Amino acid sequence: MSHPVEPVIVAIDGPSGTGKSSTSRAVAAKLGLSYLDTGAMYRAITWWMLGNGVDVADPDAVADQAGKAAIVSGTDPAAPTITVDGMDVSGPIRTQQVTAAVSAVSAVPEVRQRMVDLQRAAAVAAAGGIVVEGRDIGTTVLPDATVKIFLTASAEARAARRSGELKGAVTVAATQADLVRRDAADSGRKTSPLAKAADAVEVDTTQLTLEQVIECVVTLVEEKRAAL
Ligand SMILES: Nc1ncnc2c1ncn2[C@@H]1O[C@H](COP(=O)(O)OP(=O)(O)OP(=O)(O)O)[C@@H](O)[C@H]1O
Numbered sequence: 001m002s003h004p005v006e007p008v009i010v011a012i013d014g015p016s017g018t019g020k021s022s023t024s025r026a027v028a029a030k031l032g033l034s035y036l037d038t039g040a041m042y043r044a045i046t047w048w049m050l051g052n053g054v055d056v057a058d059p060d061a062v063a064d065q066a067g068k069a070a071i072v073s074g075t076d077p078a079a080p081t082i083t084v085d086g087m088d089v090s091g092p093i094r095t096q097q098v099t100a101a102v103s104a105v106s107a108v109p110e111v112r113q114r115m116v117d118l119q120r121a122a123a124v125a126a127a128g129g130i131v132v133e134g135r136d137i138g139t140t141v142l143p144d145a146t147v148k149i150f151l152t153a154s155a156e157a158r159a160a161r162r163s164g165e166l167k168g169a170v171t172v173a174a175t176q177a178d179l180v181r182r183d184a185a186d187s188g189r190k191t192s193p194l195a196k197a198a199d200a201v202e203v204d205t206t207q208l209t210l211e212q213v214i215e216c217v218v219t220l221v222e223e224k225r226a227a228l
């Protein structure tokens, strides 16, 4: 008797700038899976809070407004989308203003509960399987994921990669300080902090090219699938 094939769920977590988005999108595209960028969701709600005059340093004010914005993520790895109340916010959520505020907003339990519900619903809706990337996917959002990966890289390597992206608009030192500050806030919060799940495979990408990281994750997923 044949058994129904369970959709593969890949959880990819790690600190800022370790290559989660680039790797997750490419792995999803190669394996024909959906893709969800949960960081974009926290950025989207932060963008909404800032635009609506909410004091993001006041957790009670943020909690009070946590249910107001309608956040919708498109999960096609070839063209991921993110909208707030029907508006495309893929550009605005990447501004420095949002980056500086997102850790405070994402630390509020009411915000996290709302985002986690949306993230789990997206995973259930992805009948063919999904790659979900973030900070707490393996530990909290999808603890039963088929494969869990925790990407790391030195702060120096991550800052150099990000500075390359920003084309020298910000110094490497300032970029590194920002990454380290955000990681400390994300790791130190009470509710589902950035953490490696006990059963996650850690991949240090410092000395690896993006292509090597993608290949490594694809192999890990295929090995796991073959063993199911
Ligand atoms: N192994 C690698 N070698 C060199 N550059 C890389 C590697 N992995 C990712 N990059 C580059 O580093 C930058 C950051 O990657 P990416 O946005 O995927 O990281 P991230 O972990 O999703 O970051 P964040 O948490 O801030 O969203 C991008 O410019 C990407 O092209």
Ligand SMILES: Nc1ccn([C@@H]2O[C@H](COP(=O)(O)O)[C@@H](O)[C@H]2O)c(=O)n1
Binding pocket: 016, 017, 038, 039, 040, 042, 043, 102, 103, 104, 106, 107, 133, 134, 135, 136, 137, 182, 186
């Ligand atoms: N699962 C997650 C994902 C993200 N966050 C918060 O969002 C910030 C932005 O994430 P990026 O991946 O776009 O850099 C991140 O610094 C966290 O504060 C989260 O809490 N949980």
